[in-house]
Amino acid sequence: MAEQAGDPLFQSHDPIFDRKELLHVGHVPDEDRIVGRDDEIQSVAAEVGAITRGDPPNNVMIYGKTGTGKSLISRHVATRAQTAARDNEIDCGVLYIDCSEANTETRATRQLALSLKDQTGYQENIPLRGVGTMEYYQHIWGILEGFFDAIIVILDEIDKLDNSNILMQLSRAREAQKTDTYIGVIGISNKVKYRETLDERIDSSFGHRELFFHPYDASQLREIMRNREDAFQPEVLEDGTIELCAALAAKKHGDARKAIEILKEAGELARRTGSETVSEEHIQQAQEVAEINRIEELTSGATVHAKLALYALASRIITGDRETHKTREIYERYVGICNMVTTDPITENGLYRQLKEQAFLGVIESEKTGGGRSQGSYLLHRLVTDPKHIIKAVRRDDSLEELPAYDQLVETGHGTGNRDVDLTSFS
Ligand SMILES: Nc1ncnc2c1ncn2[C@@H]1O[C@H](COP(=O)(O)OP(=O)(O)OP(=O)(O)O)[C@@H](O)[C@H]1O
Ligand SMILES: [Mg+2]
CATH class of the missing domain: 1.10.10.10 (Winged helix-like DNA-binding domain superfamily/Winged helix DNA-binding domain)
Structure with a gap:
């Protein structure tokens, strides 16, 4: 028996969750918890992987509905490429830009320049405001030249960018003799329609391949959740709960994020109601709450x-x-x-x-x-x-x-x- 320590007002032991962080939205799972995306991992690696051998990479666009693992797989492959490159004594950087926040060329180039500076011993001051994209590009080329053989730039939610000039700049940088560093761009969008607008705007120099990530089916969702079961205390998840949660999420959208959220919400519900286990009934209720949240989110910008x-x-x-x-x-x-x-x-x-x-x-x-x-x-x-x-x-x-x-x-x-x-x- 563990001795009760501290203020009894606060339970020292969570009866439902053991490692709840595994279910947090921003949690990046370890390699061995990534399930059902082997082909996609291979495909992304095939496009950017040349970097690890000191060769020029291909640019790639990843399309797919929300929660299909686009961001996760991109980061995962980029990080592995970086490690593999380093093993071959190639200095490879990885940069991740969330274009839903950095949604203008100025913001995106500023963030690129700043995170490059962060990763290196670059001495020059990069102003936060009052300068335009030209100056940020100068810093970017300067840092690449000084510190990197290659970089992988992930432009997530790329459709939120107000123009695609940054794609052009990055893909033409070598040609335009701005830098000798190899640059591989991974663009990500959950709007397949973005493709059409991109084709019009972008010239062949981007030379990108396209990959489509499909929604997860019930058995993949089941595996993804099974791999995070240790978020819960032993014996807390009743038989059949993960199966039900996977079935519900697969029927709706095949969205792994939603599936994980439902599981977490079901746990919260169980805890709030003083239940010792998470039941199918909790999953059903959590699914309703999640669906209402989703609709509210989708319509939050609506008139x-x-x-x-x-x-x-x-x-x-x-x-x-x-x-x-x-x-x-x-x-x-x-x-x-x-x-x-x-x-x-x-x-x-x-x-x-x-x-x-x-x-x-x-x-x-x-x-x-x-x-x-x-x-x-x-x-x-x-x-x-x-x-x-x-x-x-x-x-x-x-x-x-x-x-x-x-x-x-x-x-x-x-x-x-x-x-x-x-x-x-x-x-
Ligand atoms: N194959 C997988 N194995 C384990 N966890 C996964 C897998 N795919 C997705 N997840 C988890 O599901 C959540 C959503 O994945 P991710 O953020 O990569 O989706 P996305 O395709 O980028 O979605 P969005 O278009 O909404 O940004 C993350 O928490 C991620 O950890
Ligand atoms: Mg994403």
């Missing part, structure tokens, strides 16, 4: 009209008998809802654009349908997620919390099959 449009679609689905609805039908309900929250409605065309934006974010799916010869074609919209989650996520917006809750909608619509139920009866 109030987009949120009302989503609410309108969700409420029609709940009170009606169909999964898909025309723009016009959503618009009609949307106008009614605007009245309830005393907001002036935008035009139907404006609402249509908001719906398109949501389709791009993956909250809804829109499909063109031929309405027969006389009717012409029209769009049908469906929700990608449970309408209940949309209702909850939208109502988390302080200005929209007075909208009817899910249960109220169910009661109103129940048995009536009436898609045009009058929501204003709530106000």
Whole structure:
């Protein structure tokens, strides 16, 4: 028996988690915890690996949906290449830029220059403000020339950059005789559409290969979670919980981050409710919370009209008998809802654009349908997620919390099959 130490107000022993950090979002797992991405690791290594032999690398673009291991695998391969290069007495640097933060050329080059300086004994002062990209590039070339045979630059979330000049600069640096250092760029994006815009803007000097990371299937997600089971105390995870969590996450998005988050949230739930084990019921509840969080995150940048449009679609689905609805039908309900929250409605065309934006974010799916010869074609919209989650996520917006809750909608619509139920009866 361990003796109780310190203030009894604080439990000295966590009954659920042992090494919770394994489940943190930013946690970078060790090599032996990376599962199901052997081919991808090989492919990335094949593109940048020439560096380790003192040869020029290829640039590579990695595409794939969120949570498919793009950032993890890129960092992993780059670090291994660096070690292998050093074994061959090649000075190889690795630089990681998150372009969702460093989203302009100035910010990105400044960060590149500063982290290069950090990694070396570069003496010159690099100003934080008041200078342009030209000066940062000068520092970058200077440091590369002085300290490195090769570098791998990871530009994560590259689609957030306001222009792609940095790609051009990095890939042409040798040609333009800025430096002799070999530069390998790994660009990462979860927007496959970025590819088209990149092709237009970028010239052949980037000479990049493309890799696509696919969503994980249930068995891969299971393995990923099994490899972090020691985040929990022994015997805490009930049989079948990891399987259920993997199945739920695979069905939804094949997103490893979400799967891990659900597992962690389930543990938190168990602890909050004083349970000694994590059960399937905890996983189910955690999955709901995670899904609502995800929707809230996706729509966090959306206008109030987009949120009302989503609410309108969700409420029609709940009170009606169909999964898909025309723009016009959503618009009609949307106008009614605007009245309830005393907001002036935008035009139907404006609402249509908001719906398109949501389709791009993956909250809804829109499909063109031929309405027969006389009717012409029209769009049908469906929700990608449970309408209940949309209702909850939208109502988390302080200005929209007075909208009817899910249960109220169910009661109103129940048995009536009436898609045009009058929501204003709530106000
Ligand atoms: N193959 C894997 N083995 C173990 N853990 C993984 C694996 N793939 C992803 N993970 C974990 O899942 C989370 C998400 O992975 P990662 O950040 O690489 O996704 P991503 O594809 O970059 O997503 P996003 O597009 O949202 O940035 C991380 O915490 C990572 O540790
Ligand atoms: Mg990423």
